[in-house]
Amino acid sequence: MQLVTVAGPPSAGKTSVLLRIAETLQKQDKLHLGVIKFDCLSTRDQELYQNKGILTRVGLSGNLCPDHFFISNVEDCLAWGINRELDMLITESAGLCNRCSPHIRGALAVCIIDNLSGIHTPQKIGPMLKFADVVIITKSDIVSQAEREVFAFKVRQANTGAVITHVNGITGQGALEASRLFREAATFDSLQGCSLRFTMPAATCSYCLGQTRIGVDFQMGNVKKMDLT
Amino acid sequence: MRVGQILKLYPYAEDFFSVLPVTPNPKVTVTEFLLGIEDEVLQDLGQGTEDLIKRFNEFMRQMEQVKKVVDPIRSITIIGGQDKCGNAEDVCLTIRAGEIICIVGPTGSGKSRLLADIEWLAQRDTPTGRNILVNDRIPDAEWRYSTQHKLVAQLSQNMNFVMDLTVSEFLQMHAESRMVQDIDTVISNVINHANRFAGEQFSTDTPVTSLSGGQSRALMIADTAYLSASPVVLIDEIENAGIDRQSALKLLVDKQKIVLMATHDPILALMGNRRLVINNGKISKILTTTDSERRNLTILEKLDQQLTNVRNALRYGESIDRLPETLIGLWGEKVI
Numbered sequence: 213m214q215l216v217t218v219a220g221p222p223s224a225g226k227t228s229v230l231l232r233i234a235e236t237l238q239k240q241d242k243l244h245l246g247v248i249k250f251d252c253l254s255t256r257d258q259e260l261y262q263n264k265g266i267l268t269r270v271g272l273s274g275n276l277c278p279d280h281f282f283i284s285n286v287e288d289c290l291a292w293g294i295n296r297e298l299d300m301l302i303t304e305s306a307g308l309c310n311r312c313s314p315h316i317r318g319a320l321a322v323c324i325i326d327n328l329s330g331i332h333t334p335q336k337i338g339p340m341l342k343f344a345d346v347v348i349i350t351k352s353d354i355v356s357q358a359e360r361e362v363f364a365f366k367v368r369q370a371n372t373g374a375v376i377t378h379v380n381g382i383t384g385q386g387a388l389e390a391s392r393l394f395r396e397a398a399t400f401d402s403l404q405g406c407s408l409r410f411t412m413p414a415a416t417c418s419y420c421l422g423q424t425r426i427g428v429d430f431q432m433g434n435v436k437k438m439d440l441t
Numbered sequence: 442m443r444v445g446q447i448l449k450l451y452p453y454a455e456d457f458f459s460v461l462p463v464t465p466n467p468k469v470t471v472t473e474f475l476l477g478i479e480d481e482v483l484q485d486l487g488q489g490t491e492d493l494i495k496r497f498n499e500f501m502r503q504m505e506q507v508k509k510v511v512d513p514i515r516s517i518t519i520i521g522g523q524d525k526c527g528n529a530e531d532v533c534l535t536i537r538a539g540e541i542i543c544i545v546g547p548t549g550s551g552k553s554r555l556l557a558d559i560e561w562l563a564q565r566d567t568p569t570g571r572n573i574l575v576n577d578r579i580p581d582a583e584w585r586y587s588t589q590h591k592l593v594a595q596l597s598q599n600m601n602f603v604m605d606l607t608v609s610e611f612l613q614m615h616a617e618s619r620m621v622q623d624i625d626t627v628i629s630n631v632i633n634h635a636n637r638f639a640g641e642q643f644s645t646d647t648p649v650t651s652l653s654g655g656q657s658r659a660l661m662i663a664d665t666a667y668l669s670a671s672p673v674v675l676i677d678e679i680e681n682a683g684i685d686r687q688s689a690l691k692l693l694v695d696k697q698k699i700v701l702m703a704t705h706d707p708i709l710a711l712m713g714n715r716r717l718v719i720n721n722g723k724i725s726k727i728l729t730t731t732d733s734e735r736r737n738l739t740i741l742e743k744l745d746q747q748l749t750n751v752r753n754a755l756r757y758g759e760s761i762d763r764l765p766e767t768l769i770g771l772w773g774e775k776v777i
């Protein structure tokens with residue numbers, strides 16, 4: 213089964229674009245698709261995918277970083293997809309901390325990012341963009357040509373190796389073209405021996421474990437102090 | 442090379458260093474600087490020194506690519522495929538730099554698909570089965586996803602500026618990303634033209650987000666003409682927001698752009714050299730704008746101007762109890 217990991221900031225247009233790409237993969241390539249959506253608290257994406265005949269599961273990470281949650285579950289997800297005889301499994305996750313990324317070595321890594329997020333965003337969002345194979349830029353229909361060009365340039369600076377392409381999540385312009393890249397995704401029977409493209413931050417301080425009170429007495433584990441001088 | 446020298450020769454290298462949590466000393470070499478980054482910082486970055494050196498070299502290589510001038514595009518050829526029912530599309534159409542082509546056809550007929558085929562440099566791999574040639578040749582497959590070879594720039598009614606910058610900062614930024622020489626001249630050209638198209642003048646320190654509709658459109662067109670790398674410009678209806686559309690199109694043509702316009706506004710459509718009629722997914726007719734059509738264009742423009750005057754009268758709180766003779770001449774007797 214082919215595996216594609218898709219990440220991008222909240223509301224960048226991930227679901228809209230994936231629905232459009234799925235449409236061509238289903239129609240032209242006759243692929244049987246599955247999507248697993250990772251989020252923190254709630255999501256209504258499931259319904260949208262299911263309406264298009266895509267087998268869907270949702271993983272809610274609650275008080276964990278969704279990407280940490282993702283990586284602890286991805287093997288089971290893969291097994292689930294193989295079990296259901298899917299041709300391609302796509303995972304959608306919203307990168308919340310900008311420091312984690314779900315991209316796995318060898319699996320097609322896609323980052324979806326929108327033109328409205330500002331030109332400094334490509335440098336800020338870190339590994340989920342920097343280590344992607346494909347960067348899809350959305351919402352190009354509502355900004356000027358100049359802003360599109362500058363934004364794409366900033367993405368190129370942040371990730372010099374990726375294929376950069378534009379897809380309109382509403383009209384589907386560019387989706388057929390982007391779906392050709394999905395067709396190239398590598399196939400997996402299992403994720404044994406695979407690893408993340410990028411280390412997740414060394415977390416686990418007392419706040420990770422549910423502490424809410426403020427003050428040095430309550431800070432334990434991996435604590436880092438700002439330099440305010 | 443020392444960091445200071447690199448920054449002087451290649452100012453864009455700043456973008457690489459500025460995202461690192463430590464600032465380099467201009468007197469050390471890049472390798473020395475990267476090797477000297479402390480382990481703790483590297484851990485935060487999640488990268489080793491070697492990765493960083495590799496990324497720096499790749500970054501510089503890519504930026505040099507942007508600077509390279511690509512072979513100018515002289516023509517684009519559309520070789521027909523088939524319509525939605527599978528009937529052959531018997532077309533081999535070559536469009537040359539500096540031409541304006543209009544695309545007309547009912548909704549759902551395939552206008553957007555045609556534009557997308559061009560943008561994607563289709564090679565019988567889209568639903569229409571069309572082939573697109575550039576300069577009479579099959580284009581390099583890698584152009585499809587390369588940012589330098591992005592063939593098509595777009596302008597449409599729904600586009601707005603979203604950046605929080607003034608007009609001059611904005612143009613400066615666009616020019617830098619294109620690495621153009623002589624930025625100041627280019628910027629002043631863009632502003633002069635935009636002001637000429639817009640009627641109402643704006644200054645260089647106006648924030649782009651507070652330009653009027655007409656001013657924004659005028660600036661977008663002038664900017665695309667001078668600063669966009671893309672040789673093809675797609676225009677999806679430009680509204681008549683008081684901008685001089687004829688001069689705006691002329692600038693694009695002067696800059697050797699290929700202008701493709703999807704429009705049902707006769708004034709825009711007749712400004713084109715040719716019109717493609719799309720029906721059921723194929724180009725069913727190619728019309729060349731005739732002399733009598735051009736004469737009619739002049740009349741339509743006059744009428745349009747008169748209607749605009751009426752709208753302006755309304756806008757400035759005047760009464761509309763008198764209409765221009767020509768407008769009355771058309772309908773007056775029948776209505777009264």
Ligand SMILES: Nc1nc2c(ncn2[C@@H]2O[C@H](COP(=O)(O)OP(=O)(O)OP(=O)(O)O)[C@@H](O)[C@H]2O)c(=O)[nH]1
Nearest residue numbers: 222223224225226227228306350351352380381382
């Ligand atoms: N104008 C415009 N709007 C878009 C485009 N793509 C997506 N949108 C809109 O952006 C909003 C968010 O889109 P989603 O697809 O839900 O974004 P998402 O990244 O999946 O969001 P989460 O899963 O909640 O993180 C929706 O209102 C979409 O209609 C685009 O290309 N142009």
Ligand SMILES: Nc1ncnc2c1ncn2[C@@H]1O[C@H](COP(=O)(O)OP(=O)(O)OP(=O)(O)O)[C@@H](O)[C@H]1O
Nearest residue numbers: 523524525547548549550551552553554568569722
């Ligand atoms: N030759 C063709 N064969 C098969 N499908 C086609 C062909 N041409 C166009 N289509 C499909 O027809 C649909 C409608 O086409 P398109 O969106 O380009 O229409 P349009 O003229 O732009 O409509 P509108 O005026 O509403 O914007 C699209 O899904 C497109 O892929």
Ligand SMILES: [Mg+2]
Nearest residue numbers: 226227257304
């Ligand atoms: Mg979503």
Ligand SMILES: [Mg+2]
Nearest residue numbers: 549552553554
């Ligand atoms: Mg259309």
Ligand SMILES: [Zn+2]
Nearest residue numbers: 277279309312
């Ligand atoms: Zn995280």
Ligand SMILES: [Zn+2]
Nearest residue numbers: 416417419420
């Ligand atoms: Zn913590």
